[in-house]
Amino acid sequence: MMTQSNEFWNEKMKHLFHLYDIDNDGSITPRDFEILASKLSTLVGQDDIKRREDYANARKTLCQEIMRADANQDGKVTLEEWLDFHQHLAKELQKPDTDPEILEQIAQRINTTFHMLDLNHDGYIAKDEWVKTCQFFGVDKTTAEKSFQQLSKDDKLEEDKAKHLFFEYLKSNDPNHISNCCLCFL
Template identity: 30%
Template sequence: MSALLDQKYAKLFFLLDSDGDGVIAEDDFELMAERVVIAFGEQDTARGEEYAQRMARYGRALRAAADTDGDGRIDEGEFGRALLRVSDDFDTLVGPLYEAGFSLADRDGDGLVDKRDFGTFMVAVGVPEDAAGAAFDALADQGGRLSRAALMAAAAEYYRGAGPSATSGHLLFGAL
């Protein structure tokens, strides 16, 4: 795996280990989804349920790819190798989670997210507020708004881009 992917996946591992116990398990995906849904006040709504379901699906795909000994826990080494494989199916296994996340942050449904709502999302997944702000500034348009297409392009690059990037997708969760 490339050094850049290693760095990006290490940051994702740190974030996805929501309870901070050093391994990723089903409860981490549940906890992260719960934090995001609560941050937007979308408990018991269709959008909140959609996000939770897509997070669960992402978690199942990772476990299927990673959990070689079947104990339900993914350590950092297993995670990197599994995420590389899952990212091959970005459009079906990863993209839908980010689509659902964007829909939560795009409160008025106009296809654009502002810095404040982007920050709310990122802080809920464990990114420090200043890092979230810097990420937004790197990814947003001149008018200070992030489009759905720009978010999806950044996410795809974050998961799959192995080399130096033309865009700022590697900064999605803050500086590496």
């Protein structure tokens, strides 16, 4: 029987899956990351060539990390593969002696996510960057602002704190954990 905390964790991982399934075809593929990178580059403007290149590189990195969940190597990640992969990952992250290779993979995913949210590359996620990105993913402005206030007492979220919260989001099954305010950007 599934506990309430496990049900919560499954629901948040399903939500995360659907954020990455940009074309809503029921699986995550490299094409989803191409669409995502193209759309995200509009947040900073199409005329910013350097930023478009950054998003293209981030897309490749994030795609490689996410596609690790493709257990049968058919070029797409199904919801079942996604949940199995992240359940194994969460269990591994809860161990005191987590495999260093897994920690490196997660660090790369988290670094990429942070840099995609830090729209002006100043080493912080400012409130306006957070809200703008949340709205891009369909979160209303009020909810985005509220979540940012819970995560940061200032007008910016420091890189170390953001990365720690993203890490905790992946492993925590506590419905009251502050990392749930991250709104599934991983």
